[in-house]
Amino acid sequence: MPKKRKKNIKRKNQNNERSYSFHCTDYKVKPIKDAIIVSGFYGLFGLIWIVLSDEILYFFIKNVSLYKQAQTYKGWVYVILTIVLIFTLVRNRSLLVGKTLKEMRQAYEELQVTYEELVATEEELIDQKKFNDNIFMDAHAIIATWDKQGRIKSINPFGQDLLGYTEKEIYNKKWSDLFLTKEKRQNINYFKLISQGEQYKNYESQFITKNNKIIDILWNNNMMSYQNKPDEILSIGTDITERKKLGEKLKKAAYYDVMTGLPNRLLIGNEMKQLIDDNIPFSLAHIDIDNFKQINDTLGHSVGDLFLQHIANKLLHIIELPNRVAKLSGDEFVVLFLHTYTKNELKKELERIIQELGKSWEYNHYVFFVSYSIGVVNFPESGNDRNTLLRNADIAMYKAKKEGKGRCSFYSDAILKDNSENIKLSNQLQYAIKNNELFLYYQPQFNIATGKITGLEALVRWIHPENGFIPPNKFIPIAEETGQIHEIEKWIIETALNQKKAFEQDGKQDITISINLSSKALASDINFQGIEALFASYDVDYSHITIEVTETAIIADIDVAVERLNKLKKLGMKIALDDFGTGYSSLTHLKDIPIDTVKLDRSFVKNIENDGKESIIIKAILFLAIDLGYEVVAEGIETEVQLDYLKKNNCKTGQGFLISRPLPIEEIKDKL
Numbered sequence: 033m034p035k036k037r038k039k040n041i042k043r044k045n046q047n048n049e050r051s052y053s054f055h056c057t058d059y060k061v062k063p064i065k066d067a068i069i070v071s072g073f074y075g076l077f078g079l080i081w082i083v084l085s086d087e088i089l090y091f092f093i094k095n096v097s098l099y100k101q102a103q104t105y106k107g108w109v110y111v112i113l114t115i116v117l118i119f120t121l122v123r124n125r126s127l128l129v130g131k132t133l134k135e136m137r138q139a140y141e142e143l144q145v146t147y148e149e150l151v152a153t154e155e156e157l158i159d160q161k162k163f164n165d166n167i168f169m170d171a172h173a174i175i176a177t178w179d180k181q182g183r184i185k186s187i188n189p190f191g192q193d194l195l196g197y198t199e200k201e202i203y204n205k206k207w208s209d210l211f212l213t214k215e216k217r218q219n220i221n222y223f224k225l226i227s228q229g230e231q232y233k234n235y236e237s238q239f240i241t242k243n244n245k246i247i248d249i250l251w252n253n254n255m256m257s258y259q260n261k262p263d264e265i266l267s268i269g270t271d272i273t274e275r276k277k278l279g280e281k282l283k284k285a286a287y288y289d290v291m292t293g294l295p296n297r298l299l300i301g302n303e304m305k306q307l308i309d310d311n312i313p314f315s316l317a318h319i320d321i322d323n324f325k326q327i328n329d330t331l332g333h334s335v336g337d338l339f340l341q342h343i344a345n346k347l348l349h350i351i352e353l354p355n356r357v358a359k360l361s362g363d364e365f366v367v368l369f370l371h372t373y374t375k376n377e378l379k380k381e382l383e384r385i386i387q388e389l390g391k392s393w394e395y396n397h398y399v400f401f402v403s404y405s406i407g408v409v410n411f412p413e414s415g416n417d418r419n420t421l422l423r424n425a426d427i428a429m430y431k432a433k434k435e436g437k438g439r440c441s442f443y444s445d446a447i448l449k450d451n452s453e454n455i456k457l458s459n460q461l462q463y464a465i466k467n468n469e470l471f472l473y474y475q476p477q478f479n480i481a482t483g484k485i486t487g488l489e490a491l492v493r494w495i496h497p498e499n500g501f502i503p504p505n506k507f508i509p510i511a512e513e514t515g516q517i518h519e520i521e522k523w524i525i526e527t528a529l530n531q532k533k534a535f536e537q538d539g540k541q542d543i544t545i546s547i548n549l550s551s552k553a554l555a556s557d558i559n560f561q562g563i564e565a566l567f568a569s570y571d572v573d574y575s576h577i578t579i580e581v582t583e584t585a586i587i588a589d590i591d592v593a594v595e596r597l598n599k600l601k602k603l604g605m606k607i608a609l610d611d612f613g614t615g616y617s618s619l620t621h622l623k624d625i626p627i628d629t630v631k632l633d634r635s636f637v638k639n640i641e642n643d644g645k646e647s648i649i650i651k652a653i654l655f656l657a658i659d660l661g662y663e664v665v666a667e668g669i670e671t672e673v674q675l676d677y678l679k680k681n682n683c684k685t686g687q688g689f690l691i692s693r694p695l696p697i698e699e700i701k702d703k704l
């Protein structure tokens with residue numbers, strides 16, 4: 033029985049109902065009723081006894097003395113019977129009361145346990161509710177419920193803050209009307225879909241807040257079924273706006289160059305792949321800034337970055353859709369031309385781009401002369417996949433560099449032919465010295481004011497028995513690559529020094545001979561030691577020998593170059609910086625290099641006639657160089673206008689076809 037009771041109570045507890053009861057024996061303690069029953073029985077018995085006992089006794093005993101005696105015994109019997117009666121009655125009652133009390137005590141104990149359980153359960157429930165309330169109130173997520181019609185039934189404070197509405201403002205309003213743009217308010221019955229078990233977990237959507245801010249939210253929706261109210265959907269939304277922004281940023285970082293914001297190699301590669309897949313013809317120009325390194329070396333990387341940003345901005349403005357521009361790496365840019373240009377049209381377009389990019393860049397009183405080497409490929413002629421095309425554009429760009437920078441080269445089969453031609457040339461070059469195919473020509477350098485020849489620049493010539501004249505710009509880079517330059521250079525120096533000696537013996541001590549040194553001569557330890565020893569072995573007036581080196585040769589490793597140039601200077605030679613104006617030549621940079629002469633490149637001199645900004649720059653450079661104590665030799669003077677301008681601006685020495693082309697020594701002797 034107690035077990036059953038307990039069960040009863042427990043079941044009700046589980047249902048969370050607060051009323052409870054228990055059952056026990058039907059006996060109830062009622063003192064008056066009990067007293068009436070006991071005394072009633074006693075009275076009834078006494079009455080029966082009084083009425084019947086004498087009659088019964090007389091019926092059995094007729095003798096008077098015996099009857100009297102029996103009367104006494106009858107009294108005793110009465111007492112005994114009443115004792116038995118009362119004893120029985122009282123005992124039964126007491127037994128019943130005792131049993132009841134025991135049961136009550138048990139029931140009480142059970143009640144106590146149940147009560148404690150109930151208290152615990154209630155506390156648990158309170159805690160649970162508190163917990164739920166805390167989640168609802170404090171969660172960093174939108175928690176909202178809405179009904180079948182999409183009407184909002186509740187929303188937590190976080191949701192209210194984020195969306196900009198109070199609960200009152202949005203209660204019973206349709207969430208799609210409040211938070212979605214008109215276009216997005218499609219006729220999707222989310223309620224139906226979710227109630228049918230459609231998974232709307234981790235569902236992303238964009239909401240518009242009251243302040244018209246667009247936020248990204250990640251939703252998780254759940255159906256909530258109640259016993260006595262209509263079903264609702266519980267939506268929990270996390271604000272992922274920042275996360276999405278970060279994602280966008282990461283995507284940007286993957287596809288765009290951080291410094292310039294231009295598409296990077298990956299993105300342009302993908303676009304190329306798309307075009308290749310769709311078989312759409314295109315051209316790609318790989319633009320490399322010649323000697324960009326110098327800008328970094330002179331003014332530091334942050335200025336180099338500024339320059340690249342400047343170029344990127346220019347390119348963005350110049351290149352029009354559908355053509356695209358991207359940054360491959362460092363100082364390399366590419367332009368993807370979707371227009372199908374002819375080769376000449378493309379050349380013109382590239383010229384326009386270079387013109388727009390500008391040939392000089394000013395920063396903080398520094399003027400950098402910029403040139404661009406460009407390699408061009410065409411799809412499908414130059415390759416069938418993006419990697420091949422990019423590689424071939426690179427090869428073409430290097431060809432442009434080799435041919436003297438600041439130019440454009442088209443990748444075509446010619447390049448391959450060129451390569452095999454180069455191999456052939458380098459094979460033939462081996463015999464050039466032995467077969468006396470090399471000649472040293474001399475080009476006069478003259479005093480601009482008087483026209484008097486003051487020096488001669490030694491320029492090597494290769495007259496090939498079959499191919500005829502091969503320009504130094506063609507075979508010197510090959511010789512530099514194969515290492516043959518060392519032998520050729522030795523021959524040039526010997527020939528020039530022998531000539532110098534001959535001049536001295538001829539009484540022409542004042543003629544300065546200029547010898548070009550290749551970048552390899554300065555860069556290689558062994559080559560330089562050989563050259564140094566060679567110079568030391570001659571006995572000539574070294575104050576009338578000038579060594580011409582280019583900036584590129586020096587910048588490669590400035591400390592080593594300076595050390596080596598100083599060794600030559602110790603012999604008495606002068607150092608001239610050749611081709612000044614083709615790189616990022618900066619005059620302040622020059623003060624670290626032990627030079628005596630600056631040779632203004634002929635591309636520079638050519639611009640004199642343009643009468644624009646560049647002629648002003650030339651003026652400034654001449655002024656500065658002279659001010660810094662350098663002698664200036666202007667190269668490539670071809671016109672009187674150029675000569676006049678240089679004269680007016682105090683340039684002392686000149687060199688160029690106007691006075692004389694490089695000539696064999698016999699012809700030079702006549703000129704002298």
Ligand code: C2E
Nearest residue numbers: 490491492504505524548549550668669670687688689694
């Ligand atoms: P560079 O040292 O700047 O030589 C000047 C070049 O300009 C020469 O070309 C010369 O013929 C050319 N030039 C001179 N005046 C004019 C002019 O008025 N108009 C035009 N259009 N050109 C003019 P070249 O001889 O073809 O030499 C080209 C380059 O090859 C030289 O440039 C030099 O870097 C290199 N080179 C030539 N000879 C030697 C040499 O003996 N040793 C080394 N290492 N390099 C040499």
Ligand code: MG
Nearest residue numbers: 489548580610
């Ligand atoms: Mg030179």
Ligand code: MG
Nearest residue numbers: 610611631667
């Ligand atoms: Mg030069």
